Amino acid sequence: MKVKKLMLGKGNSWATPYYIATGEQEGPHVMVVAGIHGNEIASIRAAEKLVKLLNQQKLQISQGKLIIVPIVNQVAYRKRIRGVPDLNRTFPRKKKQAASNPLSAAVFQLILKHTPEWYLDLHEANGLSQKDAKVLGQTLISDQGNPVVPAVRRTIKRMNHSIKSKDRHFNIRLHELPGSSRTAASRILGARAVTVETGWSLPKQVRIRYQLKIVQHLLREAGLTI
Numbered sequence: 001m002k003v004k005k006l007m008l009g010k011g012n013s014w015a016t017p018y019y020i021a022t023g024e025q026e027g028p029h030v031m032v033v034a035g036i037h038g039n040e041i042a043s044i045r046a047a048e049k050l051v052k053l054l055n056q057q058k059l060q061i062s063q064g065k066l067i068i069v070p071i072v073n074q075v076a077y078r079k080r081i082r083g084v085p086d087l088n089r090t091f092p093r094k095k096k097q098a099a100s101n102p103l104s105a106a107v108f109q110l111i112l113k114h115t116p117e118w119y120l121d122l123h124e125a126n127g128l129s130q131k132d133a134k135v136l137g138q139t140l141i142s143d144q145g146n147p148v149v150p151a152v153r154r155t156i157k158r159m160n161h162s163i164k165s166k167d168r169h170f171n172i173r174l175h176e177l178p179g180s181s182r183t184a185a186s187r188i189l190g191a192r193a194v195t196v197e198t199g200w201s202l203p204k205q206v207r208i209r210y211q212l213k214i215v216q217h218l219l220r221e222a223g224l225t226i
Contacts, residue, residue, distance in 0.1 A: 001061050003054045008069065008110060014103045018069040018110070021054045023224065027064025030222050031116035032215060033107070034069070036088050036123070036181060038076025042204050043122035043196070046211030047071075059216075064224045067114050072107060089179035095188050104181070111185060118148070118192045118222045119185035122211055125197040129171040137199025140214070141173040143183055148192030149174070151221040158217055159210070168202065170214075194218065 002022050009015040034040070034047035047070035053059035054066070076083035090101035091108055099105035111119070127135025140152045152172055160169040176183045177195075186193040196214050198207040219225045 001054070001057070003051075009103065009106045012102070014073070014075050016069065016071055016074045018067065019051050019054070021061045021066040021068075023061040023063040023065070025063035027062075027224065028118065028222050029065045029067065029114050029116040030118040030120065030219060030224055031067040031111060031114060031185075032069070032120045032122065033072050033181065034122040035071035035073055035077055036121065037082045037086075038071075038073045038078070039080050039082055040122075040124040041080075042198055042207035043124055043211055044071055044077065045204075045208045046215065047122060049208065049212055050215060059225070061224050062226055064222070065114065066219070066224055067110070067116065069107065069110070073103065088177070088181060091179055091181045091184040092188060093178045093184070107181065108184060111181075111189065115189060116185070116191055118218065119182065119189075119194070120215060120218055121180075121182045121193070121195045122215070123195055123197050124200050124207065126200055128167055128199045128201065129173075130167050130169045133171075136173065136197045137201065138168060138170050139173045139197045140170060141175070141177075141182070141195040141197065142193060143176045143186045144174045146174075146186050146193060148194055151192070151218065152194055155214060155217040155221065159214060162213075168199070168206075170210075192222075
């Protein structure tokens with residue numbers, strides 16, 4: 001397995017590194033992004049840890065390709081803010097439509113270049129969905145009718161089985177978010193697209209662990225790992 005480091009938007013103030021891990025055999029492509037919102041730290045740390053595990057050969061990609069962008073919005077991350085404008089409202093909403101921000105345009109060009117069959121967008125949100133159905137903390141989100149839904153339900157079942165406190169259990173949400181990278185990947189590429197949302201009120205190390213475990217479950221679902 002090879003892991004290569006590259007730079008997205010080299011020379012721009014928003015330039016950010018990304019990584020490609022390639023298995024020895026042909027297979028599906030999976031893309032993982034984090035830090036679209038610069039203050040969602042646990043999701044960023046989980047993506048960075050994923051890269052570290054790959055570099056240390058502690059996580060092996062048996063086939064296919066894994067593309068990881070650990071910190072999409074470097075400018076917002078340096079300020080520890082969500083980002084202005086909200087980058088996750090600037091992605092294309094339909095085919096042949098351009099993104100409305102240079103950074104989201106560059107990210108979407110990267111998506112188009114590698115045409116991932118699976119797209120995982122790591123985020124954090126307020127609240128615990130087990131306590132309040134209106135909040136997004138501790139949820140996995142996909143678009144209605146997306147073919148990833150059965151895999152998401154299996155992943156939630158596995159996660160919840162391992163989490164003792166029911167208040168921390170995950171739930172599924174099914175809705176489109178036009179302008180988001182997840183809905184763009186789903187609508188335009190037909191990708192199995194998932195947004196992961198851990199609850200901000202939980203300890204950071206717990207959130208990082210949940211994020212990383214969910215990604216590992218979904219990588220197995222995609223067939224990249226055993």
